[in-house]
Amino acid sequence: MFRICKEFHFSASHQLTHLPADHQCARLHGHNYVVMVELAAPTLNADGFVRDYHELAALKHYIDSQFDHRHLNDVFPGPSTAEAMALHFYDWCAARWPETAAVRVSETPKTWAEYRP
Template identity: 75%
Template sequence: MFRITKEFHFSASHQLTSLPSDHQCARLHGHNYIVEVELSAKELDAHGFVRDYHDLAPLKRYIDESLDHQHLNDVLGHEQVTAEYLARHLYEWCKARLPETAAVRVSETPKTWAEYRP
């Protein structure tokens, strides 16, 4: 199996309202998110690629236009926009456009990652 990954960055706010009010994540706060998309294929295409990295440009546009510097709870219409939820959301967005999508990882801090891989 061949695998490629590409990383994207954006900043946004969110709030986890189901947590106790004294939990720091219950308050409105933000992160400098890192998103890593993994594509895989058993065979390479005629150019020797799993997928041309240029084909990921629509994901960059989606992130820049829809998520960057936004309040994710409002944009995604969900009360609990965790890193796990965001990883699944981005996986589904990618999979609908890039069938080679194998996983999406999301980092909110330099030491934490959440991954969605069916």
């Protein structure tokens, strides 16, 4: 299986209001997010790619226009946890690129959440 990955970065604030008031994530805070999409295919296309990286620019445009420097509670459907965002971005990517295998979302350099069907 051939696999490719590409990272996308954005900054945003959020607040997990469903958590107890003394939980640190219940307070308004922000992250420098990293979204990594992974595509996989058993064979390469005629150009020798799983998919041309240039085609993934659509995800950058989506992230930049909808999420970058925004308050996620105002623009994200559902709780803005890294897990929920991984599923959201996976669904968005899979609808465009059938080779989508997984999406990872990082809120900090040491933490990742991943959705992989």
